[in-house]
Ligand SMILES: NC(=O)C1=CN([C@@H]2O[C@H](COP(=O)(O)OP(=O)(O)OC[C@H]3O[C@@H](n4cnc5c(N)ncnc54)[C@H](O)[C@@H]3O)[C@@H](O)[C@H]2O)C=CC1
């Protein structure tokens with residue numbers, strides 16, 4: 092007969108295991124331990140999600156938002172600093188996900204083992220005057236190390252990669268997974284949802300409508316002119332003057348810089364990014380659960396252009412980006428933008444691939 096983990100004799104042991112899940116021993120017997128592990132591993136319905144860089148500007152509000160997501164049963168928070176505090180704090184929210192913290196490189200594997208979805212906002216943010224590419228030297232190595240951990244410990248997980256420069260870090264992650272023999276292009280998704288959120292917001296402002304009623308496809312990549320909003324494909328169908336098109340395109344392409352300058356040296360977008368990352372992760376989780384018809388923009392391995400990676404709308408499914416949707420009809424302004432975007436994007440992709448062949 093199964094022992095009852097809720098029996099008074101076992102209750103405190105179960106709580107203790109939650110407080111310190113790395114604890115190798117349980118005082119109250121192995122049978123209770125098995126039950127605890129069963130529940131903590133997702134005995135409750137839901138997915139196991141890890142956030143790498145969880146103590147950062149994005150990581151903290153993203154941890155909060157993922158703790159609120161009913162599709163999450165287990166939430167692992169990993170960083171090289173401050174995870175005990177963030178974990179203690181978030182774990183007091185009375186939502187169902189079980190939260191565990193992991194600190195430092197020696198706990199990376201424990202953080203990743205068994206995860207279904209890994210969200211990566213680890214790495215340096217910009218300061219005024221920097222481009223995203225200026226982050227390459229620091230963040231390329233961080234992304235490589237973390238993705239090596241994913242390949243080792245949860246090779247079937249879906250990865251949502253946020254760390255900049257996304258145009259190069261996604262190709263780096265792909266090379267890591269190829270080297271490890273675990274690469275499935277469908278499972279590696281660069282997060283460009285903030286570009287879409289900004290596009291929806293700025294277009295709604297111009298149209299004088301609620302941003303929740305607006306949907307703007309944003310394609311290409313995630314830096315400057317590689318961010319290409321397709322204003323000709325806005326829903327609800329809308330037309331814009333030339334001035335409006337130039338204003339909107341420029342504002343969407345430079346939305347990140349707008350925040351970096353406003354924060355004046357204290358970082359880049361964190362709150363809107365956590366919101367966007369949580370929206371994208373939720374879309375992935377819903378698709379992983381079998382929900383049909385979920386379409387989001389994402390920077391993925393793609394054959395839509397001659398470049399190996401490109402952001403377009405993708406249809407999400409149980410296995411990640413199951414269908415890459417075409418660009419659709421572009422107007423002259425967008426076609427010119429596409430050519431400029433492809434040139435810069437191609438160089439950023441090559442830089443990522445070259446980093447991994449050193
Ligand atoms: N894809 C997108 O749309 C966006 C991407 N970003 C990027 O997200 C990244 C994070 O931004 P913030 O959270 O504002 O920066 P932050 O500096 O506030 O936080 C980064 C966190 O990463 C951690 N970290 C550093 N090395 C690590 C490692 N090896 N393993 C695990 N954690 C590590 C740091 O300890 C820190 O807690 C930046 O690269 C930024 O450019 C930011 C906004 C939007």
Ligand SMILES: O=C([O-])CC(=O)C(=O)O
Pocket residue numbers: 216217223255285346347348350351359360
């Ligand atoms: O601009 C930055 O450095 C951060 C980012 O990617 C964004 O806000 O879109």
